[in-house]
Each structure stands twice: as C-alpha cells, then as structure tokens.
Amino acid sequence: MKRFPRSLGFDRFSGAYMLGAFVIVFSIWKPSLFATTATLHSVTADKAISGILALAILVPLVCGVYDLSVGATVNFATILSVLLVKNGWSIPLAMLIAVFLGGVIGAVNGFIVVRLKVNSFITTLGMASVIAAVQVIVTHNQQPLPPNIPIWNDITQKTVLGFQVIVLYMLAIAFVVWWALAHTPVGRYLYAIGSSPEAARLSGVRVDAYSWLSLIASGTIAGIAGVLYGSLTGPSLSFGGGLLLPAFAAVFLGSTQITPGRFNVWGSVLSIYVLATGVRGLQLVTNNVQWLDGMFSGVALITAVAVAVGRQRSADERKRRSLSSTRQLSAADA
Amino acid sequence: MTVSEVRALDVRALTKTFAGGRALDDVDFAIAAGEIHALLGENGSGKSTLIKVVSGFHRPDPGATVLIGGQPLAFGSPLASYELGARFVHQDLGLVEASSISDNLAFGPGFPTAFGTILARRAHARAARALEQVEIDIDPDALIGSLSPAQKTGVAVARALLAKGSASVRLLVLDEPTARLPEHEVVHLLALVRSVARRGIGVLYVTHRLDEVFEIADHATTLRDGRRVASKPVPGLTRHDLLHDLFGAALEHPLRMPSAAGQSPLIDADGAAAAMSGPVLSGALLSGAVLSVALLSVDGLCSEVLREVTFAIEAGEVVGVAGITGSGRDALCATLFGAGRRDSGVVRVNGQPLRRARPAEAMAQGVAYVPAERKLQGAFMDLTARENISISNLQKLWRWPRLRRRQEGQEARRWFDRFSIRPNGAVEQLLSTFSGGNQQKVVFGKWFQRQPVLFLLDEPTQGVDVSAKAELHAALFEAARSGAGVLISSSDVEELATTCDRVLVLRSGRIVAELRGAEVSPHAMSRAALGIDHQEPILPQGTMT
Incomplete structure (x- = not known):
C-alpha cells in the first residue's frame, strides 16, 4: 500500500481535504452562486442545529449507547418553548423548561436502558415514537405560529462578524463536549465503557451511572438544540426526524477523522460541514433537486462505517502478520 | 466380543514433535469396538495432542499409523477422520x-x-x-x-x-465430559456413555476423575510426559496402580490432613461442616491478615459454586489456588473482588469488611484484580496503552480544569520501563497492537500504580511468553516483599509450585487441602484436586503408620 507522508495527515484529515476539494470544484463551476460569503454564512448557520444534534448523539455513542430519540426530543423542545412563550411565559424560563424536559427524557431513557436492561437502540426508537405522540396530544397536530417577539428571534439570528450567532453557540457546546470527553475523567470512563463495559466495570468504573449520565447529556443537548431551532426557524411539527440521519452520518464519518477509530467532537463537526458543503454545491449545480440531502447523508453513513470496519480489519491483519514474523524470527534465533 | 471384530481405534508408534519438544513419544494403544477406554494423564502429558492427531488436526511424525475402524487415517485431514467414523465431543459443546x-x-x-x-x-x-x-x-x-x-x-x-x-460411527472421543458437571449429574452421563458403547462404538473417554474410570471403563491407558506408561484392563486394577501410573515413582507421602482442633483453616473434603467450628474461623480472622474470608458461599447459578470457603492471607504471603475446572477455582478471585454476586460469608481486607459486591469498594480498600480473560475483561484493546494504565487512577491526574496529560504519559512510560514493555515507550499505541505478554504487563502496570495491599490474579500468565512470565512473577514477589498479599488462581500447577508459599486446593467449591512449604508440589496439588486423600494411601498398605 502506498503511504502518504504523515505530516500531510491524509489519514486523519481526509475530511478537511474533501471540504477543500468541494470548495474549489464548486467555486470554479458556479463562481457567482457558490463562492460567496452569503453561501458561507448560510451553510454555517443552517447546519448549526445539525451540529448540535450530532454532539447530542456523540456523547452516548462514545460509551456504546445509541440515542435515536434526539430527533423527536429536539422537535418537542422547539414546540414546547414556543408554546410557553406564546402563553406569556418569560423567554428564559420557557427555554429552561424545554431544555430541562430534554434532560428528563434522557433520564427516562437511561432508566430503561440501565435498570430495565432494554437495548438502547430499541429503547430510544420507542421513546422517539412516544415523544412524537405526546407532541400530537399537546398541539392537536396544529403547528403553532412563531412568537412575534423580536428578542426571541435575535437570540439566534443576531449576526457577529457576518455569522449568525447560532454558529457560536454550536461551537461553544462543541467546546464543552470536547472538554468533557477529552479532558475529564468522565470522558475517559465513557470511552472505556465503549471499549469494553466488562473491563471498565472490573477497573472500578461505575458503568451504569455513566451510561445513564450520557443519555441525560444527550437529551439535554437535544433540548438546547430544540429551543435554538425555535428561535432560528420557528416551530415545525416534523423537522426533528429529518435531522437524525445526517447527524448520525456526521458522527460516524467523524470517527474516521482527527482521531481515527474513535468518536470525537471535532471530527463530527468537520463532517457536518463537509456533508453540508457537498450538498449545497450539488444543489446549486442541479438546480435544487430535493433528494440530494437524504442521498448524501445515507451514502456517507454507510461509507463511514464501512471505512471504520475496514480499518479495524486491516489493523488486525497487520498485527497478525507482524506477530507471526517476530515468532519466526525468534524461532530462527533458537 | 470376538477377536475378528474390527477395532474402533488402533494407534501404533505415534510420535509428535513440536518446536518446543516431544509431545507424544512412540505411543501404542487400541480400542476394541464397543469398548470404553479411559485416557488418563496430567495436564501436558500429551492427551490433547493425541486427540488432535486422531481428529486430523495435527500431522504426526513419520512412522506412525492410526487405524479407525480398521482403515488407515490420512493424517492432517479432519474430513478423512470424520469419514472413517471418528466423532468428537469437546468440553465446549458448541x-x-x-x-x-x-x-x-x-x-x-x-x-x-x-x-x-x-x-x-x-x-x-x-x-x-x-x-x-x-x-x-x-x-x-x-x-x-x-x-x-x-x-x-x-x-x-x-x-x-x-x-x-x-459413514458409520466407529469411535466417539469424549474430552473430559464430566469436568463441568455437578456430582449428581455424572451418573446420567455415564449411563449415556454405556448406551453408546452398547451400539458397538468404541469410546475414548478422557477424564481426570479416577472414580469414573472404575465405574465405567473397560480399559485404561495412562500418558505421562508424552509416553504411554500403561494400558491395562480395568478389572483387577487398583486405585494405587492408576496413581502410580499417573505420577510415577516420585510419589510423595500422603497429604497432611487437619487435626480435629483445626490449627489452620484447612478443611477435610468429607468433614467440611465438622471442621468449620470455632477455631477455624478465628484462624481466618487474624488481625494481621491482609485478606480474611469466612464461610464465603456462591450458589453457582451464574458462576461456579463456592461452599463455605474460609481462609486468610498474611501480609507478604503469596498464596495459590489450585483445582480442576469446575472446582470453584475460576470463581474465587472474581467473587472476592466483587465482580460476581456472593450469597453469604464475610470478606475482610485489612480488617475492613467489604459489604457489597462491588469492584469500586474493593479497590478503595486497596485490592487489585487481574481477570483471566484479558481481551474481554482485563484491558481495553482499542484504547492506548497510556489510557489503559491510567483508567483506574484518573482522580490523581485530574486538576481542574483538565486531566494532566503529560503526567499521565510519564506515569505510563515509567511502567513501560519498569516492566520493560515492548515496543519501548510506545504508550500512545493502541493496546491491540501489543503482544499478549506486553498487554498483560500493561494490565499489571495499571494495578501496580495503585500500590495495592492485595492482589487477586486469575491465570496471570496465561498466553504470556516465558521471559514475560518471569518478569510478572518477579513483580509480584517484590509487591509481596513490600507487604502486599497475593492470591494467584491458576490451572498451571507448575506455576503455582514455583511461585507460592502456600496453596489452597479447591474441589466441588470447597477448600479440601492446604499445602505449605515443602508440600507445595505439582503432584501434591493434582492429587488433592482429584480427590485423593488420606484414605487412599499412595504408598503400599504396609508402609502406612
């Protein structure tokens, strides 16, 4: 196999190179439409919510727990915060309640996964359906109008250096999650549990407590994403489900980046924008066909997992060969 | 049966040499159709190699012939063995x-x-x-x-x-079919084996349990160090003959058995309950003991059974646990550490009782535990060596607002130097890239870093090369010298004999013997593990006092 020099980091930063390639290709192809600061600003802002959702998925995934309910949670938090504000609650309080409720959903998921020992995939899939049903009960399936309060929109839409402030929120949350996962004992415990729950338990890690905590974190982050979406775009009854798959794709693609073989924050964020740039460019080229986003995310998810699995297998093979060669050497010595 | 009947298995001049030495040396024996033939031998005597030759897994040295149902076996082909009518039931039933x-x-x-x-x-x-x-x-x-x-x-x-x-079945090989069976089920299995033999199939019955040989076998062949020591009809055979075949002339004097007063926590196999009175308990609860265990029982639903296990470990002692598969040996260390549930009994570390079965509580008292299954339980294969070493020590590396990564790396490198882990200083490599011996050294590093007062180790040198083994043992000795207690549970009796001051032997979940000092030998352990006690004199009757 041909080896690229390590300093160029093709191995760890293939996503960044791909992002660069997209930018160059589409800038040449559609210079007047693609290569504008407006495109930059809109792509970054559009995908900020997806980015936050990816971070929500990332935390439990590090310890091997799937949270498929974040799409429904984000949706519910949006509707709830808007309804509360429209009913005269103060904006901070409404936001706090919606975020708190996201955390409660995560805690319930955690109870079912940890205490009742139900597989997390099943638990959160079911929970997503339950949350959607509750949303119908609350809204009578009628989409509430956005609150007509300027401050409400300013929370996310105010611009800083041309970027909508939501981008900064996303980066702030990414920073906090990165700090927690990469620089605190809690993060280490989560990675250890993801690597081998039994070995973690026998190393004194409280596996149940941290798995539970990871689901509370994902619910809370999804709650934050929901509130921000309400401010950025206004309430919608069904947007959340559509964000789930792209977010998963980004997290898995991210696990092949920066620190390959490991789910990580900056890889996920990078991947969100690699995918978004590709989709935006293609939309401009093809005059906005509707299926691009779904096609791109689905292909990216499968490709990312295939790459990760392939990398693991080739690593095993290399190790097997190097061990057998050293064994032959030592046999030759003897 | 008649002489004209075709033999189920006929092995002639079978020799198998591996790089490490000769596993089988000129072995001959035969099994008639419908015969139950016991195969005996200690661990490493060549039993499994023999079975693997018959099953077509190993190719023997030139000159050997193996006939199955009278037809010569083409070596090295499992299919050929199958087609000649040889069938195998392994310990793992699949x-x-x-x-x-x-x-x-x-x-x-x-x-x-x-x-x-x-x-x-x-x-x-x-x-x-x-x-x-x-x-x-x-x-x-x-x-x-x-x-x-x-x-x-x-x-x-x-x-x-x-x-x-x-293809009709000629030969059935059963590899220790009763090793994992509870006592009361053995009788059912033996009945089944007899019914198979009645159909004219030759049965090769590998076992460690001498009682079964007398109960079921027509013929017994014993291997020792790869050689066939004896192959005799069972009728007319005595227990003493079999033991002599198994262990050779180097038989030692019978085990020291406990006196009624019970000066040490040593328990007779049959009189366990009687020996369990006061003096034993007080012996186990010595104030100076690093570990004291009293009447520890596990019902065996989730793991092996332990019954009223009582013993103590002093500071600086290296104590071994021996026993055959199913004896409770596999469960003891894990249960003490709190990895599995315990049903009754008191476990104290330095006098402090461990109330709940929880690893974190045992660790807080200074207990370290190295499980047998390194890949599944002992280490994190897809984390780096550095992360593997620090995982149980993160609180020490945490200073708001972050883990001290540099200090963590230095600490990991220190253990790499201390145990000479190869590749040298490669603390950032994933653990899966290291060899088995080096992985185990990393696991040791993780626990040594905590400076435990008590080490619990399950098969600590399994799959580890010879030099790494010596280094790991040396590290344990050093820990013991500085006052830690060490409990090593191992299926390798040689390892226990070379490392331990004292060995507890488990059988059916009970401690049935305690060997000290000069009594600690592989033979003594095997005998006790197999249930050969003072009522079964090994020396000829006349020399018994």
Missing part, C-alpha cells in the same frame, strides 16, 4: 442455547426441507430418533438453555453420532 434440540441437531447436516420450507415434523422425528439412540428422554422441541448440563452433553453426543452419508 450448542446454540436459544435454539431447540431438534434445530441444534439440524444445524450441521441440514434441515429436511421441501421447497425451502423446513419439514418440522420430519425434523422432530429425526431428532427424537437421535435422542432415543443415546437413551435420553426429552422433547426434541425443548430449548438447549432449559436442559441440565448432563442433558446438554447428551445432545452433543447425539449430534456427534448423527449418521451422515454412508
């Missing part, structure tokens, strides 16, 4: 627990189908016939998971005997 008996019997030869649909009734009937042949009376629709251990073995035998094509 049954799918969640499927029915009839499904399990169909996974190999295939289901009877019509247009791709399983003919359930015919599969059922076929399974019923297979079970009938081994005289097991169970519904073929029963799930494997609902069966008793002996019944599971029976299903595995039935599966092995299933006819496939024209």
Whole structure:
C-alpha cells in the first residue's frame, strides 16, 4: 500500500481535504452562486442545529449507547418553548423548561436502558415514537405560529462578524463536549465503557451511572438544540426526524477523522460541514433537486462505517502478520 | 466380543514433535469396538495432542499409523477422520442455547426441507430418533438453555453420532465430559456413555476423575510426559496402580490432613461442616491478615459454586489456588473482588469488611484484580496503552480544569520501563497492537500504580511468553516483599509450585487441602484436586503408620 507522508495527515484529515476539494470544484463551476460569503454564512448557520444534534448523539455513542430519540426530543423542545412563550411565559424560563424536559427524557431513557436492561437502540426508537405522540396530544397536530417577539428571534439570528450567532453557540457546546470527553475523567470512563463495559466495570468504573449520565447529556443537548431551532426557524411539527440521519452520518464519518477509530467532537463537526458543503454545491449545480440531502447523508453513513470496519480489519491483519514474523524470527534465533 | 471384530481405534508408534519438544513419544494403544477406554494423564502429558492427531488436526511424525475402524487415517485431514467414523465431543459443546434440540441437531447436516420450507415434523422425528439412540428422554422441541448440563452433553453426543452419508460411527472421543458437571449429574452421563458403547462404538473417554474410570471403563491407558506408561484392563486394577501410573515413582507421602482442633483453616473434603467450628474461623480472622474470608458461599447459578470457603492471607504471603475446572477455582478471585454476586460469608481486607459486591469498594480498600480473560475483561484493546494504565487512577491526574496529560504519559512510560514493555515507550499505541505478554504487563502496570495491599490474579500468565512470565512473577514477589498479599488462581500447577508459599486446593467449591512449604508440589496439588486423600494411601498398605 502506498503511504502518504504523515505530516500531510491524509489519514486523519481526509475530511478537511474533501471540504477543500468541494470548495474549489464548486467555486470554479458556479463562481457567482457558490463562492460567496452569503453561501458561507448560510451553510454555517443552517447546519448549526445539525451540529448540535450530532454532539447530542456523540456523547452516548462514545460509551456504546445509541440515542435515536434526539430527533423527536429536539422537535418537542422547539414546540414546547414556543408554546410557553406564546402563553406569556418569560423567554428564559420557557427555554429552561424545554431544555430541562430534554434532560428528563434522557433520564427516562437511561432508566430503561440501565435498570430495565432494554437495548438502547430499541429503547430510544420507542421513546422517539412516544415523544412524537405526546407532541400530537399537546398541539392537536396544529403547528403553532412563531412568537412575534423580536428578542426571541435575535437570540439566534443576531449576526457577529457576518455569522449568525447560532454558529457560536454550536461551537461553544462543541467546546464543552470536547472538554468533557477529552479532558475529564468522565470522558475517559465513557470511552472505556465503549471499549469494553466488562473491563471498565472490573477497573472500578461505575458503568451504569455513566451510561445513564450520557443519555441525560444527550437529551439535554437535544433540548438546547430544540429551543435554538425555535428561535432560528420557528416551530415545525416534523423537522426533528429529518435531522437524525445526517447527524448520525456526521458522527460516524467523524470517527474516521482527527482521531481515527474513535468518536470525537471535532471530527463530527468537520463532517457536518463537509456533508453540508457537498450538498449545497450539488444543489446549486442541479438546480435544487430535493433528494440530494437524504442521498448524501445515507451514502456517507454507510461509507463511514464501512471505512471504520475496514480499518479495524486491516489493523488486525497487520498485527497478525507482524506477530507471526517476530515468532519466526525468534524461532530462527533458537 | 470376538477377536475378528474390527477395532474402533488402533494407534501404533505415534510420535509428535513440536518446536518446543516431544509431545507424544512412540505411543501404542487400541480400542476394541464397543469398548470404553479411559485416557488418563496430567495436564501436558500429551492427551490433547493425541486427540488432535486422531481428529486430523495435527500431522504426526513419520512412522506412525492410526487405524479407525480398521482403515488407515490420512493424517492432517479432519474430513478423512470424520469419514472413517471418528466423532468428537469437546468440553465446549458448541450448542446454540436459544435454539431447540431438534434445530441444534439440524444445524450441521441440514434441515429436511421441501421447497425451502423446513419439514418440522420430519425434523422432530429425526431428532427424537437421535435422542432415543443415546437413551435420553426429552422433547426434541425443548430449548438447549432449559436442559441440565448432563442433558446438554447428551445432545452433543447425539449430534456427534448423527449418521451422515454412508459413514458409520466407529469411535466417539469424549474430552473430559464430566469436568463441568455437578456430582449428581455424572451418573446420567455415564449411563449415556454405556448406551453408546452398547451400539458397538468404541469410546475414548478422557477424564481426570479416577472414580469414573472404575465405574465405567473397560480399559485404561495412562500418558505421562508424552509416553504411554500403561494400558491395562480395568478389572483387577487398583486405585494405587492408576496413581502410580499417573505420577510415577516420585510419589510423595500422603497429604497432611487437619487435626480435629483445626490449627489452620484447612478443611477435610468429607468433614467440611465438622471442621468449620470455632477455631477455624478465628484462624481466618487474624488481625494481621491482609485478606480474611469466612464461610464465603456462591450458589453457582451464574458462576461456579463456592461452599463455605474460609481462609486468610498474611501480609507478604503469596498464596495459590489450585483445582480442576469446575472446582470453584475460576470463581474465587472474581467473587472476592466483587465482580460476581456472593450469597453469604464475610470478606475482610485489612480488617475492613467489604459489604457489597462491588469492584469500586474493593479497590478503595486497596485490592487489585487481574481477570483471566484479558481481551474481554482485563484491558481495553482499542484504547492506548497510556489510557489503559491510567483508567483506574484518573482522580490523581485530574486538576481542574483538565486531566494532566503529560503526567499521565510519564506515569505510563515509567511502567513501560519498569516492566520493560515492548515496543519501548510506545504508550500512545493502541493496546491491540501489543503482544499478549506486553498487554498483560500493561494490565499489571495499571494495578501496580495503585500500590495495592492485595492482589487477586486469575491465570496471570496465561498466553504470556516465558521471559514475560518471569518478569510478572518477579513483580509480584517484590509487591509481596513490600507487604502486599497475593492470591494467584491458576490451572498451571507448575506455576503455582514455583511461585507460592502456600496453596489452597479447591474441589466441588470447597477448600479440601492446604499445602505449605515443602508440600507445595505439582503432584501434591493434582492429587488433592482429584480427590485423593488420606484414605487412599499412595504408598503400599504396609508402609502406612
């Protein structure tokens, strides 16, 4: 196999190179439409919510727990915060309640996964359906109008250096999650549990407590994403489900980046924008066909997992060969 | 049976040399059709190599012949062995627990189908016939998971005997079929083996339990250090003969058995309850003991059984745990550490009771535990060596607002130097890239860093090369010298003999012997583990006092 020099980091930063390639290709192809600061600003802002959702998925995934309910949670938090504000609650309080409720959903998921020992995939899939049903009960399936309060929109839409402030929120949350996962004992415990729950338990890690905590974190982050979406775009009854798959794709693609073989924050964020740039460019080229986003995310998810699995297998093979060669050497010595 | 009948198995001049030495040396023996033939030998005597030659896994040295049902076996071909009619039931039965008996019997030869649909009734009937042949009376629709251990073995035998094509079964090899069976189930298994033999199939029955040999076998062959020591008909054989064959002339004096007063926590196999009175307990609860265990019991639903295990470890002592598979040896360390549930009993570390079975509590008292299954339980294969070493020590590296990464790396490198882990200083590599010995050294580093007062180790040098083994042992000795207690549970009696001051021998969940000082020898451990006690004199009767 041909080896690229390590300093160029093709191995760890293939996503960044791909992002660069997209930018160059589409800038040449559609210079007047693609290569504008407006495109930059809109792509970054559009995908900020997806980015936050990816971070929500990332935390439990590090310890091997799937949270498929974040799409429904984000949706519910949006509707709830808007309804509360429209009913005269103060904006901070409404936001706090919606975020708190996201955390409660995560805690319930955690109870079912940890205490009742139900597989997390099943638990959160079911929970997503339950949350959607509750949303119908609350809204009578009628989409509430956005609150007509300027401050409400300013929370996310105010611009800083041309970027909508939501981008900064996303980066702030990414920073906090990165700090927690990469620089605190809690993060280490989560990675250890993801690597081998039994070995973690026998190393004194409280596996149940941290798995539970990871689901509370994902619910809370999804709650934050929901509130921000309400401010950025206004309430919608069904947007959340559509964000789930792209977010998963980004997290898995991210696990092949920066620190390959490991789910990580900056890889996920990078991947969100690699995918978004590709989709935006293609939309401009093809005059906005509707299926691009779904096609791109689905292909990216499968490709990312295939790459990760392939990398693991080739690593095993290399190790097997190097061990057998050293064994032959030592046999030759003897 | 008549002489003209074809032999089930005939092994002549079988020698097998590995790079490390000779595993089998000019072995001859034969099994008649319908004969139950016991194969005896200590660990490493060549039993498994012999079986692997017959099953077509190993190719022997030139000059050997193996006839199965009178036909010469083409070596190195499992298919050839199968077609000549040799069948094997290993210790790991390989049954799918969640499927029915009839499904399990169909996974190999295939289901009877019509247009791709399983003919359930015919599969059922076929399974019923297979079970009938081994005289097991169970519904073929029963799930494997609902069966008793002996019944599971029976299903595995039935599966092995299933006819496939024209090949008729000549030889059934059972590799320690009773090792994992509870005592009361052994009788069922023996009945099943007899029924197989009655059909004219030769049975090679590998076992560690001498009682079974007398109960079931027609003939017994003993291997020692790869040589066939004896091959004799069982009628007329005495226990003493068998022991002599097994262990050679180097038999030592019988085990020291406990006096009624019980000055040490040593318990007779049969009189366990009687010996369990006051003095034993007080012996176990010595104030100076690093570890004291009193009447520890585990019911064995989730792991092996432990029954009223009582012992203590002093500071600086290296104590071994010996016993055959199923004796409770595998469960003891894990249970003490709190990895598994315990049903009753008191465990104290430095006098402090461990109230709940929880690893974190044991660790807080200074206990370290190295499990036997490194890849699944002992280490994190897809984390780096540095992360593996620091995982149990993160609180020390945490200073708001972050873990001290540099200090962590230095600490990991320190253990790399201390245990000479190769590749040198490669603390950032994933653990899966290291060899087994180096992985185990990393696991040791993780625990040594905590400076434990008590080490609990399950098979600490399994899959570890010789030099790494010596280094790991040296590290344990050093820990013991500085006042830690060490408990090593191992299936390798040689390892226990070379490392331990004292060895506890478990059988059926009880401590049946305690060997000290000069008594600690592989033979003494094997004998105690197999249940050869003072009532079975090893020396000729006349010399007993």
